[in-house]
Amino acid sequence: MRTLAIGDIHGGLRGLIQLMEIAKVSKDDTLIFVGDYVDGWSESAQVIQYLMELSKTNTCIFIKGNHDVWCEDWLRTGEGEPVWLAHGGQETVESYASLSEAEKKQHLYFFDAMDLYHIDDDNRLFIHAGFTSMHGVEKEYNFRNFYFDRTLWEMAITMDNSIKKDSELYPNRLKQYFEIYIGHTPTINFYKDKPMNAINVWNIDTGAAFTGKLSAIDIHTKEIFQSETLQDLYPSEQGRNKS
Template sequence: MMRTFAIGDIHGGLKALTQVLNKLEIKDEDTLIFMGDYVDGWSESAQVIDLLIDLSETINCIFIKGNHDVWCEDWLRNKEVNPTWYIHGGKETMDSYEGYSVEQKKIHLEFFENTRMYYLDDKNRLFLHAGFTSMHGVEREVVKETLYYDRTLWEMALTMDKTIDKDAVIYPNRLKHYSEIFIGHTPTTNFNESEPMHAANVWNVDTGAAFKGKITGINIDTKAFVQSDNLPGLYPNEKGRNK
C-alpha cells in the first residue's frame, strides 16, 4: 500500500531525522512531504541537506520551503549573512558547511531553489510551512513570504469553537478551501505539547526540534506518527536554539 508521511521541522538534527526515517520503515513506493526548516539550530544542517538530496533519488519526496531555508538559500547565493539569521541558527548552519566545495554548495543552493511554497495533493490536502491569510486560499496570497512566516492560521484554528460545523456560515473561509491543512513553523512545545496537534482541520507537525523537542513523521491518512528522541539528548554538547 502506498503511504504518505509529513515530516516536521528538522533544524539541522540529522541524528533525529535518521531515527524518524528508520522508524517509518520507508518503502520505495512511499511519499515523504517535508514541511520545511531543514537547517538552523543543531550542528548538521548541511548534512541534513545531503541526506534529503540522496533520499529524493530513490523515494518520492516533496520539499516545502521554510523561513530558515530562505535565509540559508540567500547566504548560499549571495554570501551575505543576515544578522537575524545568524543569531537564530545561522551560525551553526554556516559552521556545518566547513569543508564543502563550491560545487557542493551549488548543489545545495539548487535544492533550496527547488523547494515549494506549498503543495496540494489529489485529496485537496494542503501542505505549507506556516500559514496564509487570504480568505481565497494560498493561490491568492499577495505577500508570498506569509506562507513561511504566518502564525495566524494556527492561532485561529486553536481558538475556534469545536462545535462549529465546517458547513456553517461562520466557519472561517480560509479553512473551507481544503479538506485538511498540514503545517510546521510554530512548535507544539509552545503549548506544552510534545506530539502533533490538531485544531479544526489543521494539523501542526512541528514538535519543537529546534529547541527541546522532537522531529515527528506522521501518516497523513491514519494520523499514526513516530518521533525521534529529544534533540538535546542527541546533541548533548550543543545548545540548538535553546538560547
C-alpha cells in the same frame, strides 16, 4: 504505500535518520517535508545532503521554510541576515565549512527548487507556516506569509469545535482545503510533544530545534512516529535553546 508528512528538522540529522528507521520508511513511501531543514543543531548541510540523496530513492516533496529562505540567500550572496545568524544561522554556516563550492552550488539549486506549498489530489494543503487570503493560497497577496504567517494556526487553535463547516462563522480560509499540514510554530509552545490537530489543521513541528522531538505523521491513518528528543541526540549542543 504511505504518505508521511515530516516536521521541522533544524539541522538535526541524527533525529532525521532515527525517524526514518522508527517509521520503517521504504522506497514506496511518499515523504512530504514542511520546511526548516536548517538552523539549530550542527548538521544542517549534512541534512540537505541526506535529503538530496533520499529524493533519489523516494518520492519527496520539499516545502520551503523561513530558515531555508535565509540559508538560500546566504548561499547565493555569501551574506547572512543578522537575525538569521542569531537564530541558528551561525551553526549552519559552520556546517558548510567542509563543503566545496560545487557542493554548495548544488545545495543552492536544491533550495531554489523547493515548493512554497503543495496541494495533493485529495485537496490537502502542505505549507510551512500559513496564508491569510480567505480564498486560499493561490490568491495570497504576499508569498512571504507562506513561510512566516502564524495567524492560520492561531485561528485554528482558538476555534470553537462546535462550529460546523457550513456555518457562516466557520473561517473561509479553513473551508478551502480538506486538511492543512503546517510546521513553523512548535507544539511545545503549547506543552504538547506530539503533532497537534485543531479543526482541520495539523501542526507537525514538535520543537526539534529546541527541547522536542522530530515527528512524522501518516496523513491517512494519523499514526505518529517520533525520534528521541534532539537534545538527547546532541548532548554537547544547545540547538536553538540559546537563541
